[in-house]
Amino acid sequence: MGRTGFDRAEAQRGERAILVGVHLPPDPDDPLAGPADTEELTRLVDTAGGQTVAVLEQRLAHPNPATFLGKGKLAELKEATVAHQAELVVFDNDLAPNQGRNLQKALGEDVRVIDRTELILDIFATHARTRQATLQVELAQLQYALPRLRRLWKHLERQEGAIGTRGPGETQLETDRRLISRRIGVLRRQLEQIRNEQRTQTRNREGVYRVALVGYTNAGKSTLMNAITGAGVLVEDRLFATLDATTRRVEVDERRHFLLTDTVGFIRRLPHHLVESFRATLQEVADADLLVHVVDAGAADPEQQIEAVESVLAELVPADRSTLLVFNKLDSVPDRELLQNRVSRHHPGALFVSALEPAGGPAVRDAILVRMRSDERVVRLVLPAGKLYLLGPWHRTGDVVEQVCENGLCTAAVRMRQEDVRRLLARESEVREVPGP
Ligand SMILES: Nc1nc2c(ncn2[C@@H]2O[C@H](COP(=O)(O)OP(=O)(O)OP(=O)(O)O)[C@@H](O)[C@H]2O)c(=O)[nH]1
Ligand SMILES: [Mg+2]
Numbered sequence: 001m002g003r004t005g006f007d008r009a010e011a012q013r014g015e016r017a018i019l020v021g022v023h024l025p026p027d028p029d030d031p032l033a034g035p036a037d038t039e040e041l042t043r044l045v046d047t048a049g050g051q052t053v054a055v056l057e058q059r060l061a062h063p064n065p066a067t068f069l070g071k072g073k074l075a076e077l078k079e080a081t082v083a084h085q086a087e088l089v090v091f092d093n094d095l096a097p098n099q100g101r102n103l104q105k106a107l108g109e110d111v112r113v114i115d116r117t118e119l120i121l122d123i124f125a126t127h128a129r130t131r132q133a134t135l136q137v138e139l140a141q142l143q144y145a146l147p148r149l150r151r152l153w154k155h156l157e158r159q160e161g162a163i164g165t166r167g168p169g170e171t172q173l174e175t176d177r178r179l180i181s182r183r184i185g186v187l188r189r190q191l192e193q194i195r196n197e198q199r200t201q202t203r204n205r206e207g208v209y210r211v212a213l214v215g216y217t218n219a220g221k222s223t224l225m226n227a228i229t230g231a232g233v234l235v236e237d238r239l240f241a242t243l244d245a246t247t248r249r250v251e252v253d254e255r256r257h258f259l260l261t262d263t264v265g266f267i268r269r270l271p272h273h274l275v276e277s278f279r280a281t282l283q284e285v286a287d288a289d290l291l292v293h294v295v296d297a298g299a300a301d302p303e304q305q306i307e308a309v310e311s312v313l314a315e316l317v318p319a320d321r322s323t324l325l326v327f328n329k330l331d332s333v334p335d336r337e338l339l340q341n342r343v344s345r346h347h348p349g350a351l352f353v354s355a356l357e358p359a360g361g362p363a364v365r366d367a368i369l370v371r372m373r374s375d376e377r378v379v380r381l382v383l384p385a386g387k388l389y390l391l392g393p394w395h396r397t398g399d400v401v402e403q404v405c406e407n408g409l410c411t412a413a414v415r416m417r418q419e420d421v422r423r424l425l426a427r428e429s430e431v432r433e434v435p436g437p
Contacts, residue, residue: 017050018080021092022068023059036092037268039300041116045090047239048123053084067106068099074106081111091115094269097148117144117271123240124274132194132280133243139187140277142180149176195280202287208393209258209372209417212285214313215294216305217241217265220328220355224294225262227361233262240265245284252369256397260368261288268308275315286316289419290371291323292364297339297352298332322375324367325350331357375417380436382411387430 021036042052058073067074068091081089089107095115103113114122121141128134213221217239225231229248234241245263252258261284275282285291293309295302306325313321325347331354333339340352351367353360378401383390385408394400399415413436424431 015050015087016053016085017045017088017090018077018084018086019045019052019055019090019092020069020077021055021057022063023057024063024093025061038092040268041090041092041119043239044116044119044123048119048126050088050090053086054080056080063093063099065096066099067102068093068095069103074103078107081107086111089113090119094271100148116269117274120240120267120271120274124243127240127243130244132191135187135191135194136277136281137243139184139191140271140274142184142187143273143277144271146177146180146184149173149180191277191280195283198280198283209256209290209375210261210284210288211258211290211292211368212261212263212288213292213294214263214285214309215265216296216299216309217267219265219294219296219299219305221265221294222262223355224292224326224328224353224361224364225260227355228365229260231262239267243281245281247284250365252372256369256372258368258372261285266309266312268304270308270312275312282316285313288317289322289375289417290368291317291321292368293323293325295325295327296329297327297343298329302327302343303346322371324364324371326364326367327352328355328360330354375419376415377418378413378415378436379421380411380413380434381421381424381431382409382434383428383431384408385410387428388412390424390428390431 019038019041021038021041023035026035036057038055038057042055045052056073056077058069060070064070069077077089080086087110089103089111091103091113093115094117095103095113100113100115107113121137121144124133124137125141128137213225215221218237218241222233222235222242225233225246225248226235229250231246231248233246242262243264245261247259247261250258250260263281263284264278291313293306295306299305327339327343327350330336330339330352336352343350343352351363353363355361376399381391385405388403388405388410391400391403391412391414394414394416400412401415402413404411411434421433425433
């Protein structure tokens with residue numbers, strides 16, 4: 001299994017954890033403000049292999065700049081770590097570097113203090129399987145670690161021979177910073193290389209309708225992927241089971257097919273540099289013609305999850321990207337009718353399925369088809385005969401309705417999606433669209 005050099009989630013297995021959630025007033029300018037969610041944090045700790053032994057919550061107007069918590073709460077936390085023999089303290093809120101350091105100092109050497117971002121990074125590190133995912137996680141971890149150096153990077157020293165490179169008068173911390181920055185550069189270059197290879201591969205997919213499954217982690221994206229394509233991707237009842245992108249071709253009829261991609265799930269307050277680092281994997285989402293947004297209908301608050309997913313999507317795709325909302329796990333909802341009535345009011349056109357039931361996959365597949373067809377119209381293109389190969393994909397699906405060539409210039413009526421017309425015209429200066437039919 002691919003791993004980064006940290007392996008902290010592994011070391012964390014079975015660790016006794018105390019969770020801390022500080023409820024801050026909502027702030028539209030600060031996505032990290034608002035109520036803490038210690039229930040979700042418990043699931044994250046569990047996914048990382050830890051064990052939650054106590055939960056502490058506090059309501060604050062502003063976090064304490066030095067220790068995040070108020071003085072009294074900090075004393076209570078310290079007592080709790082002793083009473084519960086905790087080895088780990090996990091904050092639901094993101095800690096500034098100095099807050100993390102001060103808390104660590106206040107709580108002593110026997111417990112490790114981490115925040116939600118660090119926990120999510122740990123989970124990603126243990127779940128990463130491919131080289132791309134491993135590199136992406138390491139990049140995110142190093143970007144997170146850079147302002148928070150705590151002398152953890154033994155593996156870097158081995159790789160880079162840091163001890164020998166230390167100059168006179170230079171502190172260890174500066175050396176570490178330099179090593180990490182250099183490693184970040186290396187990772188960026190390696191990821192760019194993988195990305196270039198992928199670009200070459202995906203060039204063959206031009207003209208093919210692309211659909212990406214997106215949604216909150218554990219919503220059932222991979223289950224739906226398997227139900228529609230038989231891809232056999234990993235399905236697990238844990239958070240972030242999927243970290244890579246898997247794409248499969250789905251045959252529709254003798255003229256049409258689409259590509260379906262299953263990829264990493266999102267979560268409330270997904271660490272920003274994780275999204276940044278996973279750009280390559282998420283490219284499939286950015287390039288999709290249609291997003292199938294899978295929602296766990298049985299979740300405590302599906303609307304909040306929808307919002308969280310939409311806020312991550314906003315970083316990746318234009319707001320007007322065609323989206324199909326699918327409420328999954330309908331079987332887990334006690335009153336289906338009530339849910340459907342309530343949801344349909346906010347989200348007309350939403351689909352309700354259960355990926356575990358035989359009709360689930362086909363229902364989503366059919367809804368994708370309807371969207372796919374509604375995107376097509378017949379356009380008239382003029383192009384040199386030598387460029388006719390560009391229409392190959394549409395010829396193969398029988399979507400070139402008519403084609404006439406004269407003196408080396410061809411006019412073709414093609415059933416195409418607007419997006420494909422736009423892409424083709426932008427790329428090929430010798431192709432023109434003319435009014436028709
Ligand atoms: N009851 C019920 N459970 C489902 C359904 N679809 C998926 N599940 C379960 O939900 C859990 C998560 O499913 P996955 O398909 O791995 O979810 P995912 O969205 O791919 O999750 P990540 O890859 O972790 O983001 C698994 O235990 C599935 O068996 C459904 O329709 N009904
Ligand atoms: Mg999955």
